[in-house]
Amino acid sequence: MFMAGKDDRDSRVALPQECNSEGTVAFLHDYHELSKHGFEAYAPGPETLDWDNQPNPFRDFAGSDGYPLPLLAQGGGPSWGTVLAGQREAEAITPQTVSRYLQLSLGLTAWKQWGPDRWSLRANPSSGNLHPTEAYVLLGGESGLPRGLCHYNVAQHALEQRVVYDTGDWPQQSFGVALTSVLWRELWKYGERGFRYTQLDVGHAVAALAYAAQAHGWQVVLMSGVSTQTLSHLLGLQRPEYTSVEREYAECLLWVGANLQEKHLPDFETQPQPLADWQGTPSKLMQERSLYHWPLANQAMLASETSVVPSAQRLPHTLLRTSSSAHPSVADLPVSFQEVVYGRRSAVAFKQETMDRPRFDAILSALFYFQTPLSGHTVDYIVAVHRVEGLEPGLYAMPAHLDSLSRLQKCCCRWSDWQQVSHYGEAALPLYRLEAARVQQLMATLCCHQAIAADSAFTIGFIADIKHSSEQAGAAAYRQLHWQSGFLSHQIYLAASALNVAATGIGCFFDDPWLQWLGSGPGGMQMLYLTAVGTPRKDERVTTLSGYHYLDRDVC
Structure with a gap:
């Protein structure tokens, strides 16, 4: 079913020297053709899967200051219909609300076990449950929360401080969530087609963040004017601590809070000043280097990046507006938003x-x-x-x-x-x-x-x-x-x-x-x-455990 890394179609595509040129667009069209499955052959991918060397779906930053977040109490919370109707009053930005927000959008919802095999499930689905998406939170220093840039450690439901930024001009009672992709998590299984799957996963994550914001009475703005090049520097993805680990690529930045259309959002044209040294070292996700190499997927990631452009040429930020009402069949459902998120499964x-x-x-x-x-x-x-x-x-x-x-x-x-x-x-x-x-x-x-x-x-x-x-x-x-x-x-x-x-x-x-x-x-x-x-069709042989059953933590 899978094809080897070498394929006679590989020679059809080459990344042009000049980014954002017509040649770059043409390259992506060619990449899409190469990454297609057909009756005659699947897209170039690994002949076998090295299960012992599967990338770890969880990244952490050893040596950083950690901020454990309270866990979401089981049950309660707004109903699904209330969330869809947009009837929630905006909640204040606190450690409790930020914790709930992350847990209901990107956190663990369950663990499954069958015999010796054990795997986690999250609020946001992922191709092959490989989870290439990482999240970073940009905080302005609201009471009880760290200030600056933090990585969201999904496995420990904690924030890991990367750097303290000067956040003086950031709007109060709002925060940013930046998404990145560890491309290799998908390439390990899917080869050249894996880049397409990482991008679908980004879309799932953005939607999960948008719905969780609705549950808190917040709005979400996609910061379309912030280029991936700017975002990469903001997140420190080019720093030397990444040279010996699997690379992360900047995807997008969301800004979350109440009444965002009335606030002056940071555009990060000028990078914020670090007020202290960067902290932490990103964990290595594989035990050893893979035998396979998928250059075209990596080139497609680079070809689709956006560069810094003058302010007048930037895309406007996009406020994710909702419709005025939910469908009658769901408006009065006796189910909470939390139950919907925790009950979401990818049917097998x-x-x-x-x-x-x-x-x-x-x-x-x-x-x-x-x-x-x-x-x-x-x-x-x-x-x-x-x-x-x-x-x-x-x-x-x-x-x-x-x-x-x-x-x-x-x-x-x-x-x-x-x-x-x-x-x-x-x-x-x-x-x-x-x-x-x-x-x-x-x-x-x-x-x-x-x-x-x-x-x-x-x-x-x-x-x-x-x-x-x-x-x-x-x-x-x-x-x-x-x-x-x-x-x-x-x-x-x-x-x-x-x-x-x-x-x-x-x-x-x-x-x-x-x-x-x-x-x-x-x-x-x-x-x-x-x-x-x-x-x-449910498999009764599979045991289910709660997402954070192994953490002894206060609830919110």
């Missing part, structure tokens, strides 16, 4: 059960809960319906915006008779039936022969025009489209959890056969990600 198998129509409608409506996308790029939807009450099995399509309908129709050009069967979101976006047919076996085949794509009640695909977006907005659009796909998938995950079903992300699929089935020509829209939803 589905029962072949029919889903009722209100539940299907509520889950699809979740796609439009956050009105503002992570970027100005459009990701549309292809839906394969297998078992939904009141809907014929078959293939369906839905545009993310009405002005993207013509592009979606051009992609799905095999079908001329688009029949509208419903609409979703405040913009009443239409869901069209393209073909009534039983497509379960076809879906399993197109999704790398995975039964989950066929046994689900429905499977939704996220499709976008990479070429158009990157030509319009530059190489960074490649990352941002994957972020948007992961963000949308996470909304499906949480809605499914609230409605007592489950979802699972599908990153393994045959790219071009998918497009050929839809009728899309070369260079057109591309499938980026899929998510299957249905009734999960």
Whole structure:
């Protein structure tokens, strides 16, 4: 199933000397082609997996000042419907609220054990449960909290001080969360395609942070104007202590707090001054160097970075705005936000059960809960319906915006008779039936022969025009489209959890056969990600433990 590191397609791509050039965009298009799975061959990946040398999913900083955070009390908290309705009063920034926020977005929710095998689960899902995403918190020194830059140690639910910054001009009662990727955690298993998975994981993490902010009455701003180059220096990722460990790459910066549109947010054009020496050494994640090397994935990460530009050319920051109301099917659910987050699982198998129509409608409506996308790029939807009450099995399509309908129709050009069967979101976006047919076996085949794509009640695909977006907005659009796909998938995950079903992300699929089935020509829209939803089949042999059962800590 996996191919060796050497592949005759490797010679097709080379990173151009000049970053952010047309050649860099062309490189990312070529990288995407090389990282595709096909019926004839999978994307270049390891022939075997060295399980003894699997990267540690947890990083820590030995020698740094640690700040253990109180643990979240079991039960209680706002209801899911209250959070979606935006009815929460903004809470103050305190050690307790920051702790709850991190635990409900990026923290551990459970441990699973089967025989000698034991693995953790988090609030944010990850491809292969490998978790390439690391988080750093930028704090202004609110009472009881450290000041400056801290790493979030997920395993210990603690902040680790990296450096004390001069935070004099940072807005009070707000803080930043920066995300990075340890690319090798994904490349270890998935080879060259792993870069795509790290970006989907970033989208899941951003969505988890956005929903947890809603639960505290806070807003979230994606600091689009802060380049990855600036963020990398802010986080110290270029410092010498990283030279002997697995590299981290800067992804994005979020600013969290109340009434952010009224506050002057830092742009970090001028780096804040350290008030003391940097602390801590990042832990090494692998016991020994891997035998494999995946240069194109690393080059794709570098090619999609953003450089410092003059203020007038920067992208505006993006406030993640929510819709005014939740779908009626979830507004009054007797379930708390905490229960939804803790109950979220990536299903490994589905029962072949029919889903009722209100539940299907509520889950699809979740796609439009956050009105503002992570970027100005459009990701549309292809839906394969297998078992939904009141809907014929078959293939369906839905545009993310009405002005993207013509592009979606051009992609799905095999079908001329688009029949509208419903609409979703405040913009009443239409869901069209393209073909009534039983497509379960076809879906399993197109999704790398995975039964989950066929046994689900429905499977939704996220499709976008990479070429158009990157030509319009530059190489960074490649990352941002994957972020948007992961963000949308996470909304499906949480809605499914609230409605007592489950979802699972599908990153393994045959790219071009998918497009050929839809009728899309070369260079057109591309499938980026899929998510299957249905009734999960639970394995009673697996034991479940709470996320932080091994910590003896105060609760909040």
